[in-house]
Amino acid sequence: MTKRVGVEVSIAAAEAVGMADVDVVSAYPITPQTHIVEHLSEMVADGHLDAEFIPVESEHSAMSVACGSSATGARTFTCTSSQGLAVMNEVVFLAASLRLPIVMALANRSLSGPLSIWNDHSDVMSIRDCGAIQIFTENGQDVFDHMIYAFKVAENPKVSLPFIVNLDGFLLTHVIEPIEYWDKEWVKQFLPELEPVNRLHPDKAITMGALGMPNIFTEAKRAHEQALLDAKSVVLDTWKEMGDITGRYYHPVEEYKTEGAETLFLTLGSFGEIASLTVDELQEQGESVGLLKLRLWRPFPQEELLEAVKGAKQVIVIDRAVTFGGVGGPVAAEIRSALYHMEESPVITNYICGLAGRDVTRKDFAKMYEMSKSRENDSVKQSEYVFYGVRE
Amino acid sequence: MMEPLNVYASRLVNSKEFFVSGHKSCQGCAEALAVRLVGKALGENVIVSCATGCMEVVSSAFPHTSWDVPWFHTAFGNAAAVASGTEAGIKAQVRKGRLPEKETVILGMAGDGGTTDIGFQALSGAMERGHNMMFVCYDNEAYMNTGIQRSSATPLGARTTTTPAGKINPGEEFTIKKNMPEIMVSHNIPYVATACPSYPLDLIEKVQKAAKTKGPAYVHILSVCPTGWRIPSEKAIWIGRLAIETGVFPLFEVVNGRYKMTFKDLELRPVEEYLKPQGRFRGLAPEMMEKFQEQVTDNYNDLLKKSGLK
Incomplete structure (x- = not known):
């Protein structure tokens, strides 16, 4: 049985991440992303979510922690906005090239200056070419569904790429909407445990993040591009699969x-x-x-x-x-x-x-x-x- | 604890290599030696998060790797943050029953740039948050990988390619090296130590102590760079010893805030003996030499006081 609740979209987003049973959340506070991470930290503090919540000292470290965590095979979430995205910029590109299935919510906010905390899309456009999957959401339900969906697509072994869910700051993050929370059975049916393609663990000595000399760099980029292009069929199939459960079908x-x-x-x-x-x-x-x-x-x-x-x-x-x-x-x-x-x-x-x-x-x-x-x-x-x- | 390491002690050192030969470091690179010793000290149950820099570049040019342990590189300034993420990732998965419990050392490593400059904030954050991890700074006192530019770990009087001699500037570093071990002590972490591969058994022992520490630990390793310090490659070990014997780089450890000098009764040699053989200090003005000596003596006396030896 699902229930429809009147809830702030940020809280719903955090609840969805919690339903995905995320292992590690790393985040640095920035308006208008704050309510999402505050609520996740509450869920961890109350024992509703068994996860490591890492309150890092900058967004650069938020994404770096996410890289370290995701590389061990842990389901990993981070969340940012605007200047925060600009600070973590280099690591966003690295997460994508390392093929780490990190899910990031991006509460869209204009990039300074002049300083502004309000909503537009200048932040996300700065990482357009990072090589991650990027979608836009239109309303609260859309955000909730895609927070769970993003993990499923990102972690698909055929994809293994970061997934960025854009939601408009304030216009979405701070409004209260009627949102249908998923049934636990739905999540169980839809989202399997993460089986990482590679994992940093003492059982196997692997080298991740090697230096790419000119003789291999182009090939690495081409392979990354192909992975992102190939991700599209998974994106479509997974929307279909989600629609069959929720009754809500999404399209590119x-x-x-x-x-x-x-x-x-x-x-x-x-x-x-x-x-x-x-x-x-x-x-x-x-x-x-x-x-x-x-x-x-x-x-x-x-x-x-x-x-x-x-x-x-x-x-x-x-x-x-x-x-x-x-x-x-x-x-x-x-x-x-x-x-x-x-x-x-x-x-x-x-x-x-x-x-x-x-x-x-x-x-x-x-x-x-x-x-x-x-x-x-x-x-x-x-x-x-x-x-x-x-x-x- | 130097005493039990008698003449046969070297036989106790792990004979297996985890940072294997074939890497592309310069001849006489004491940093590569330090990395090798750290690898031996830690064994195979380790996950390494390595910053961009010499050790990353020389060891990981695809499809080659010198690492026989899980090793991860992302960026220059985030090795400590990445290491804290691997710690959190493993911890959560073990707790949730998805990974078996296994003693695993989480190691972050960087050069002096990746530690004292661009990686400073990430390191401070990781240490302050109390992750169960250790961080090793391989300090060769400048940005050697990019061509010997000064860092905040470059010592007084040293010449680098960004502290050049000009018409109005004699071309010397005018600032005193940032005291990173002391900054780490100020983070109230349970273990801080300094080491140098010229004293391999001491280095191994300290690294093992850091690994066994519950919570964050920091080891600062002076890593002589013949290329950047302008010395013959066969002199690296000797120069490292001089750094310790002159008090320029004192060996000590701080366990739960308590200082302990590694050598109790060291008769310090004049710093001139350390500075003279190095091309980077060539032509150092006598007053700079004096200033250098003064600073070294002050720092050393301060450490003796803190250790209760003075």
């Missing part, structure tokens, strides 16, 4: 009322909720508009994206980070590149908005739609982008 590119739509919004994370309400309203007004929510960020779901945009005349990509001096926001640049070889590729318009938690309302989405449709702003055309709502 979630589609909302896209049937026959000429214009498609494309969002990441919690913006999908507000955008879907806008789509409802616009459709009521007779507009031909739908919504794509990019859930799987790495490996990039090229195939599914092409399928999803087929027939659309325009895609409005919402970016929540800046690529200074680049060719648009990081997501738009990627989408444009992914669609380049399409025979009739849609026009891509790109809005950078919602930086550092600035509200983007239904009205704003409607306005962006209007701007794109009428091309009222000269810079709203292919290859360019607009800082939406900026005061200049």
Whole structure:
């Protein structure tokens, strides 16, 4: 029997990690990730979770401890945000290249400066190329499900890669939502014990983290790339498997009322909720508009994206980070590149908005739609982008 | 405890090698010798977390490895944090019945850069948290792997490639070496020791004590680097002995806060005897030499006082 509870998403995330019977949690406090790790430490202190909770002295050490722990075959979790991710940056890349199945929740927050604790996606974009699996979540249930799911995918011997679950800081971490907690039997059925591919243990002398000379470096990178690409089939199969248990099926590119739509919004994370309400309203007004929510960020779901945009005349990509001096926001640049070889590729318009938690309302989405449709702003055309709502 | 190690003591040393030959260290590298001795002291039930640096580079170029024990390298500044993670990982799995209980030494190791500079914070954190692990600093007093740049463990007066002689600067290190063993003592950990491969049996004994310690332990090993110190490669052991005999690198241990000098009645030789043969101190101004001597004497007397010998 499952139960639906009204709970803060951070608490639910921690409970899900606890249900996964994690062995080691290492974390350094940073807003807005704190409630997740605080609750995990409470669970350990109360004996609800048999794990080592390591309150490290920096995020660099949080991921380093996670590497050490995961390398011994222990199920390992860490959690960070923004500057914390920047501090642990080098170790995130190492965890991926070492093929360590660490699960990390990333409570998305803007990267300073100026200093800001609020939500956008500038943190995760800085580790886009680390070689870990990366997904975005849209609501509390989504977060809960994926905290358990992430372990299953990461630890699959065919994958053995870190798994980063993005959840928007405050917009998700600090809101109370009705969330269905999994039944213990579900977890038992879904998530087997971790059987590591390799393990640091005195029983076997293995060398991990060897020096890669130029004669082997390219091959190591290629093998890593292939592992991440191959992970996609596991990602899909495991979503199916989870759906068969929970009744909730997830997809790399979630589609909302896209049937026959000429214009498609494309969002990441919690913006999908507000955008879907806008789509409802616009459709009521007779507009031909739908919504794509990019859930799987790495490996990039090229195939599914092409399928999803087929027939659309325009895609409005919402970016929540800046690529200074680049060719648009990081997501738009990627989408444009992914669609380049399409025979009739849609026009891509790109809005950078919602930086550092600035509200983007239904009205704003409607306005962006209007701007794109009428091309009222000269810079709203292919290859360019607009800082939406900026005061200049 | 030097007494029981009589003339036959060397026969008691583990004949098995865990840091095997074929690695690519320079000729006369006393750091490689120290690593080898630490390996012998610890035996096979060990998990090594190694920082980036000379010992990592010379021993692990894929597909070769010199390590006959489980060995793990990730980054430069995190060896202690990684070691604390391996400790936690093993501990949790043993407690949950997924791994059999087995006495396992968790060893973190780094050079002086990976200990006193970039790895300082991670080490401080790991020691303060009280993990059941030991950390060994192989101190060759500069960033030798990248080409002899100064670190905070570089001694007064030494020349490095980032303390060069210029028109307004004589090219000497002006700061006194960071006192890492003392900083570790300040962490209130149960075992801190200094050692040098020029005294192999003493080194082995201290490393074994550190391994047996419940809780964090720290061993600081002076590792003579002929390349960086500008000495002939066959002089490494001799220079190491001089470092101890002149009091430049005193051998001692601190067990639960109690200091004990390894040599009780050492008549210190003048530091000049240690400095003169080394190219890195060539042309050291007499006033710098004096300053060096003064600092060594003060530090040594301080240790004697703490050990109750003065």
